[in-house]
Amino acid sequence: MRSLILASLMGATALPVLAQEVNVYSHRQPELLQPLIDAFTAETGIKVNVAFVDKGMVERLKAEGDRSPADLVMTVDVARLGEVKDAGVTQAVTDEALTVVPEGLRDADNQWFGLTTRARIVYASKERVADGEVTTYEDLADPKWKGRICTRPFTHDYNVALTAAFLKHHGAEETKAWLEGVKANLAKKPEGGDRDQVKSIWAGECDISLGNTYYMGAMLKDDEQKQWAESVRIVFPTFAEGGTHVNVSGVAMTSSAPNKEAAQKLMDFLVSDEAQKIYAETNNEFPVSDHVERSELVASWGDFTADATPLSEISALRPEALKLIEEVNFDG
Known part of the structure; x- marks a missing residue:
């Protein structure tokens, strides 16, 4: 063997x-x-x-x-x-x-x-989300978003890295509470990729999603996906005491x-x-x-201030971040 x-x-x-x-x-x-x-x-x-x-x-x-x-x-x-x-x-x-x-x-x-x-940003519905309604990653756990968030699985590397960055800023207890809050706000079970979430916004299944910036460029080049991209705008959230991940x-x-x-x-x-x-x-x-x-x-997507946390420190926290994601059964 x-x-x-x-x-x-x-x-x-x-x-x-x-x-x-x-x-x-x-x-x-x-x-x-x-x-x-x-x-x-x-x-x-x-x-x-x-x-x-x-x-x-x-x-x-x-x-x-x-x-x-x-x-x-x-x-x-x-x-x-x-x-x-x-x-x-x-x-x-x-x-x-x-x-x-x-x-x-x-x-x-x-x-x-x-x-x-690439920035880990929020794609927001142009029709159903007002300017300034999304400001921070912490805000995604606010009950005002209940039934309005779509995301790919949080066990995916991109979301594990975001969670590790949150962990660096807030510690384990607050990070677990944040994960539970975001999970409670999901419109549906996490599945698919970042572009699939934008399609769900276009279809009216949710109002905001997490995604990487470059997917916007990829969608705009695709005849089918262009309409998805044109239904959303890019928002650069920040950590409450930091920048955009x-x-x-x-x-x-x-x-x-x-x-x-x-x-x-x-x-x-x-x-x-x-x-x-x-x-x-x-x-x-x-x-x-x-x-x-x-x-x-x-x-054209706008300016933002990148979070100053060194990525090597975020990388070191990824096992603990993944453990917290699994503890709350985020993707279940």
């Missing part, structure tokens, strides 16, 4: 290890990365091979061990970045170019680095990294102004670099 598992992990999408190439295991669909890869290869001549690893990335890297062909891991959400670090399958990278990433958006031990940010897509170098020098060049490129502009225009995300402007569409 163990041999079969290893064969499954290492077989179908194994990547070649060749000079002047970089091998990437990615949670993101390769087509989202292709414009960046094309620009990097055109500039450096270094080929980039991307294997889409939707599930079991940590297990795969641990099974491959020192024989892993992967140089870099690219993933979304601080929880997943923390997971690969905690598994011991990454290494620290110290490089001047990477200091463009703000301290709060990179690992304190330089094991992972944010490449883009943000998360990242990020990169980490694997502990095995057979093409370390070329991989380092790709990491440096991904935080360059050129790459950050590509991210901003194609993926509807916020650049981590202060040197790069948001795209016109993203800028």
